Amino acid sequence: MDYPSFDLTGQVAVVTGASKGIGYGIAKALANVGVKVAVTARSIEKLNTLAAEINDAGGEAVPFALDVRSVENIRTIMGQIHDHFGRIDILVNNAGLGDNHPAVDVTEADWDSMMDVNLKGLFFCAQAAGRIMLEQGYGRIINMSSQASVVGIRDHAVYCATKGGVNQLTRVLALEWSEHGVTVNAIAPTFIYTPGTAERLDNPEYLAGVLNRIPANKVGTIADVAGAVMYLASPAAGMVTGTVLLVDGGWTAQ
Numbered sequence: 001m002d003y004p005s006f007d008l009t010g011q012v013a014v015v016t017g018a019s020k021g022i023g024y025g026i027a028k029a030l031a032n033v034g035v036k037v038a039v040t041a042r043s044i045e046k047l048n049t050l051a052a053e054i055n056d057a058g059g060e061a062v063p064f065a066l067d068v069r070s071v072e073n074i075r076t077i078m079g080q081i082h083d084h085f086g087r088i089d090i091l092v093n094n095a096g097l098g099d100n101h102p103a104v105d106v107t108e109a110d111w112d113s114m115m116d117v118n119l120k121g122l123f124f125c126a127q128a129a130g131r132i133m134l135e136q137g138y139g140r141i142i143n144m145s146s147q148a149s150v151v152g153i154r155d156h157a158v159y160c161a162t163k164g165g166v167n168q169l170t171r172v173l174a175l176e177w178s179e180h181g182v183t184v185n186a187i188a189p190t191f192i193y194t195p196g197t198a199e200r201l202d203n204p205e206y207l208a209g210v211l212n213r214i215p216a217n218k219v220g221t222i223a224d225v226a227g228a229v230m231y232l233a234s235p236a237a238g239m240v241t242g243t244v245l246l247v248d249g250g251w252t253a254q
């Protein structure tokens, strides 16, 4: 029998939403195991800092400004990344917005902004990278979903709808692309402690409400999510496609 391999050395990954939070950590974790990373987001200064940190530590990272709300921008930047590295093995489709409002207060602008980034942007990034991967006959697409894709979360109507859509896109792309060597999966985390969630999770009352729903009795870390990305990107996960990997401490098991 062959032993499973988790070796990603020398592969090329694109990480969207890499300027902070989970994407920032995923880029560093991939670089730490020898993956060359194209780090993308709108905030080029933060990407420059991230790329410098990775390159100073002996890794390889190149920053690319990318606004995933523009399909034209997505196609241009994926082309530039492909030209620079010669291939794209892994796409971590992580850019996302998580505004929350009671459903009665949701505006058309709230709806459009979350749909544009979480669903439309994610789809067209997958399409642009997917075209390159299909040509190569190899690729790993990892879409960032949420536990809010499988259970309802109060005051998150639009967010839940976008993440439910991410799961369905993941399944359809897996159906179309897996026979060509391109696996497509999603990761669905529970609350992860990031700069974006710190304000809420640092409130003891809010944190208690969250922990009450998590059997593991702790919120997730960026490393928890990065570990799932590294598994799904690895040769060991070659038979895993069209799935949603919950990293939720058991929230959705009840």
Ligand SMILES: NC(=O)c1ccc[n+]([C@@H]2O[C@H](COP(=O)([O-])OP(=O)(O)OC[C@H]3O[C@@H](n4cnc5c(N)ncnc54)[C@H](OP(=O)(O)O)[C@@H]3O)[C@@H](O)[C@H]2O)c1
Residues within 6 Å of the ligand: 016, 017, 018, 019, 020, 021, 022, 023, 040, 041, 042, 043, 044, 066, 067, 068, 069, 094, 095, 096, 097, 098, 117, 144, 145, 146, 147, 188, 189, 190, 191, 192, 193, 194, 195, 196, 197
């Ligand atoms: N944190 C959690 O508890 C949690 C739980 C489950 C799922 N998630 C999901 O995990 C992903 C990352 O979450 P996070 O907490 O790390 O969020 P975050 O700290 O708010 O970071 C979001 C990232 O998305 C980028 N982004 C936003 N709009 C963009 C646009 N138009 N074009 C390109 N990039 C854009 C931001 O970069 P710029 O502003 O520089 O463009 C930033 O790098 C999201 O998809 C989120 O839904 C998070």
